[in-house]
Amino acid sequence: MSNVISVVQAFDRALIREIPGDDDRALEAKLAAAERALRERNSWLEPHRRGAILQRTASLLEAKQIHFAELIAREGGKPLTDATVEVIRAIDGLRNAAEELRHFGGREIPMGLTGASEGRWAFTTKEPIGVVAAISAFNHPLNLIVHQIAPAIAVGCPVIVKPAVPTPLSCLELVELFREAGLDERWCQAFVTDDNALAERLATDPRVAFLSFIGSARVGWYLRSKLAPGTRCALEHGGAAPVIVDASAKLDRIIEPIVKGGYYHAGQVCVSTQRIFVHTDVLADFVERLAARVKSLRVGDPRLPETEVGPLIHPREADRVASWIHEAVEGGARLIGGGRPSETTLVPSILIEPAADAKVSRLEVFGPVTCVYGFRELDEAIDVANSLPFAFQASVFSTNIGPALRAARRLDASAVMVNDHTAFRTDWMPFAGRRQSGYGIGGIPWSMEAMSQEKMLVLRYDGLGLET
Incomplete structure (x- = not known):
């Protein structure tokens, strides 16, 4: 020693x-x-x-x-x-x-x-x-x-x-x-x-x-x-787990699981929900509901029973995530939430339509950030979701069996959750990343x-x- x-x-x-x-x-x-x-x-x-x-x-x-x-x-x-x-x-x-x-x-x-x-x-x-x-x-x-x-x-x-x-x-x-x-x-x-x-x-x-x-x-x-x-x-x-929200999804039922998937352990999870693709018919309503719930998350000392989002593991990780958010905003994304109450703690944030070449769109954030993108055609969202060199778990929210099964079959992921968040796992199920x-x-x-x-x-x- x-x-x-x-x-x-x-x-x-x-x-x-x-x-x-x-x-x-x-x-x-x-x-x-x-x-x-x-x-x-x-x-x-x-x-x-x-x-x-x-x-x-x-x-x-x-x-x-x-x-x-x-x-x-x-x-x-x-x-x-x-x-x-x-x-x-x-x-x-x-x-x-x-x-x-x-x-x-x-x-x-x-x-x-x-x-x-x-x-x-x-x-x-x-x-x-x-x-x-x-x-x-x-x-x-x-x-x-x-x-x-x-x-x-x-x-x-x-x-x-x-x-x-x-x-x-x-x-x-x-x-x-x-x-x-x-x-x-x-x-x-x-x-x-x-x-x-x-x-x-x-x-x-x-x-x-x-x-x-x-x-x-x-x-x-x-x-x-x-x-x-x-x-x-x-x-x-890890990866940058994608979620697809079909126009038929019941927004009042999906916000809570999406928030859990995106902000559980301040986003420091290898299958944390990161990229959310929302049909343009429900995009405005979805963003409003998501923003309201994210703003209500209780942030602070993880030892307190009421805390929902705690710190990042190290100040340099908070620095990195904050810099990625800043880059996305400079590139045209709209920021909802955000802030830094301590050297290791970031207030949960949402980025609306960050650029395709922004780090938050290309890399694993591993922080309390989700990104929301609108789409009109389902295959368009699937193509973007599959475009990164890594793939792990993914989700689709829909009450229509057709879009749900099409996304489940075409998403490049080792597991696709239908009407549940990307971070769902039981310890007896197979758990594997694809590609990188x-x-x-x-x-x-x-x-x-x-x-x-x-x-x-x-x-x-x-x-x-x-x-x-």
Whole structure:
């Protein structure tokens, strides 16, 4: 341990705790311990023991639900009501991983289909892929960690998890709960560093068989290009999620979900609603209703139960988002809302018709901003929605089945929500970015598949002494 990392509250930058950072010697020790756990097959845990540890950890987390929610609100800036939901999801995610083990197995491979395959019986079994390195993001500092390490523990992979520098505390305390639940340290270790070179060494070490990365596309795709031969990976990045509002949509019912999708956690969500395409027949009414609801959002200290929108994670992120808003307004967009009550807090804003080349139209904002554009023809809106080099989740609001299905079929997205916001997710559904937005499929059952590998056994019983 060579340096100290100061963890501060996202809202007011007040110090929460100082923690020791890991150095290169600590990284080597953790990798060696993980590799040793994998190599010593007699120490592998049976599925029932892995499942029991996951269930016990879920119960321990449930007993500390209030504590973890407050910790998420402090270090990550997520409003307390949403932080509470995150803890509930994390508890459920641990149990999902344990329960998935009941269905997690191989399959029979047909034999006897040709003369050459007679007298044989073949089937597959599941084995852990190897050491997992998990590099996580700040915006869901508990639940993202669960999504990365619970599948690894479930399938029997040793896992080393690096939390985001601003939000390590939820991760460290969760790892301690696994210890309390009976998991040997070698099977789940936290690696805390603010040294990007060390993080890269973790990801690219040849002893790592699988990299789980959640964060920026620039870093994720770079790390993928540097992985050791044979290392598999899953990358989860972000996008600029589109919503299409058809002329038939009931405006009194859609404003609330759209606001939730756009301003939840101050827009710091990889599938946050960002680009809203509204049919011109209802555009003026939609903007009026959206503006009224956005202006009523309660902004402030995330620890207060009434807060709906909290801070951004760092002052430089508030600077960046504010500069993008300014650029859009300078380029002709109309601004509704806005303002900066503190160095990390932005008042939610709406940009009406920003230019196509504005950053807010081309890039992921990751802040409390939505952009509204009018359209006349549905295919025109779909073409613009599909025009960016990344794609994740999308939405269409309509009471007519024709436009809803046409948009659902033609939007370039891994998931299309009909009459719901783009940020909807359950933890057992597949979750994946397309193109530059990601690689591989997340979601606990899918991650378990990715972190395992099949081995086929072929038994020849014809004439070789095996009786049937």
